Amino acid sequence: MNMSPPQSFLIPSLLLIVITSLVFASFCGAAAGAKREAYIVYLGEKHEHEDLISLKHANMLERIVSGDEVGSNLLMHSYKRSFDGFAAMLTKEEARQMGDMDGVVSVFPNRMHKLHTTRSWDFIGFSNHVQRATKESDIIVGILDTGIWPEAKSFSDEGFGPPPKKWKGSCHGTNFTCNNKLIGAKYWKADGNFTGEIQSPRDTNGHGTHTASTVAGNAEESASLYGLGYGTARGGVPSARIAAYKVCWESGCTDADILAGFDEAIADGVDIISISAGAKDLLSHFFEDPVSIGSFHAMRRGILTSQSAGNYGPKVGTTTSFAPWALSVAASSIDRKFVTRVVSGNGKIYEGVSVNTFNLSNRMYPVIAGKDAPNLELGVNGSISKFCIANSLDPQKVRGKIVLCELLDTGEGPFIAGAAGYVTGENGMPNKDLARTFPLPASYLSADDVNAIARDPQATIQKSIQMKDTQAPYVASFSSRGPNVISSDVLKPDITAPGVLILAAWTLLNPVSEIKGDNRFVPYNIISGTSMACPHVSGAVAYVKSFHPHWSPAAIKSALMTTARPMSPVANPGAEFAYGSGNLDPVKALNPGLVYDASESDYVNFLCNLGYNTMALRMITGDKSACTGSTKGRVWDLNYPSISLPTPTRRLGRAFWRTVTNVGPPSKYVVKVTAPKGVDIRVSPRILHSDRPNQKRTFEVVISGEIGAGIASGSLIWDDGAHQVRIPIVIWDSS
């Protein structure tokens, strides 16, 4: 598993999406002595004291596992601070039996997950000089990631007082110190295998340092990557505190460790959880997804979780962030792009895409095609070496030359073979919206341009130049799209934020390109991914919370979504499934006028209406209220700040109920609807009077008519002249 986002969407179209069905549907019982694997046993809300919970877990294992094996360390981790459950080594048969025990909500294999990177804040209109709340320094952001680089200037505590009184966390790890900015840091690895790892929250990858500094890093002037992206690097809430939970390692992030991160962060007293990782597979059940489980328990305690949508786009149905109680974030571009010119011997200039920090001072190098330099000793021929993947090239042929290739790869192949440069082309440049860093001078061009360069014996590659991208913002091709595979009635992703070419703090233990042998170790790096978009939204959540500390997670989420800047369904393949409500606008979100609020009981009703088992829901919530007759309703009436309407026949006829709560001054709101062609959207009443704060008003939306093929986009806006409270309406052919 590759943890770094730029590499993780190398060949998105080849990613195999595995649809897992309910895990234990078809087991026939495992033979005695069968192989043990790690499983998560999830038991819902916690009821007992922590010591009792550990005892209970040991007892449960004893009842399932045959005598002599109990003593051996089968219990890997007990979750007991914020919810109840454990990770343990079980055979398939034992896991099945465990699933049948009283009190067990779900049992699922401990899967491995993927992590999904100055100008970005300015681009969305959030300048360095926005109004700030004095409460900002009371906000604690919990970041579940690859750890953190505590010495980065972004996390210096100059000017910070002691942590807020509510803080119950701590700092663990040798050769690792927290301060009044980075107030907590912990790490877990449930499998206990630390081979090649540092046993500390120290970030050896860079990803966690990057996301943490984007959420809440101090403002650092004159930051750049060798002059590229030059400017002030800063987090959304520079006065807020950071708590780092290292749940991702070189091999990836497991369910067991992600759950441990949530269990601790919630109990430690964080205000917001940011997680730029998620399931690799599409799931069928919320309570087999560690982020859905963790964020549910967080929501119960007033903590909103913001999660990256995933890097599996542009195909639809690829988002791996599902839960309506969490915020799911897509990645959009900012108005900055990097252009890397290749100049051939005859002086002709070809424009490509990459983040190339190397300056060859226009010196010409001989060129050679990868197909003409196969590593014969390793049995490679030209039909393979044309792709220039690692170990496919003959070092004697390519050393000191610029290699021309036919696939966008990491550049590791030419780099380890000693090439002077890497020029690669693909028909139509499907990945041109994503400039990447390489371990050697490199540029990505069209296949035609690479063929033209091949006609000249010499070429050079110039250092990248920064240009304005006038088409921004658009949703990045790699950004995962909806619909939501667990519940198509909830639109996912929810919102989009800058996630392309983001400059932020980095670790000193992983080089710029993340390729071994690259000796550029830097304090700031430029990377891309929905992983980089998520912390922008987490920062905005913290910003809104610093002004409205008592707003519920759903209210904050609604404020961000209803004030997001609408995006074009024509310019963005996948429309609402690409961008949700639109592009983040943190300043507007402070004053949304109305919010679509929801409490825990609304989510529980939603789960009941989806057909979730009452017993399981009572375990998850820890109370007896779940699925009583009076609450039975329709899944699509969850008070969500968007409307999603799948139709297998393209014909429509459905009514939705929504309730808005006034969080602004008394006002009169008038409805404005944009309906797609052939569709009628009626709202009643059409005028909402709101005379006092927190007044709730309910309205009905009836959608009828017929749509064409694909996705039809509409919207509903409550407008009082000062606020335009907008929700998207997406209708699509789900046949």
Ligand SMILES: *[C@@H]1O[C@H](CO)[C@@H](O)[C@H](O)[C@H]1NC(C)=O
């Ligand atoms: C502590 O960590 C820093 C940063 O990686 C490193 O330079 C230093 O050598 C470490 N010290 C010890 C005693 O391990």
Ligand SMILES: *[C@@H]1O[C@H](CO)[C@@H](O)[C@H](O)[C@H]1NC(C)=O
């Ligand atoms: C421990 O991790 C290392 C490095 O990832 C791996 O090579 C090794 O197989 C692992 N050991 C076990 C027992 O899983």
Ligand SMILES: *[C@@H]1O[C@H](CO)[C@@H](O)[C@H](O)[C@H]1NC(C)=O
């Ligand atoms: C590349 O290096 C040369 C020589 O040091 C310098 O004159 C030139 O300005 C540099 N180019 C860029 C784009 O930095």
Ligand SMILES: *[C@@H]1O[C@H](CO)[C@@H](O)[C@H](O)[C@H]1NC(C)=O
């Ligand atoms: C080149 O190598 C590949 C893979 O080893 C093989 O399938 C192919 O037939 C070879 N092509 C030629 C022309 O030898």
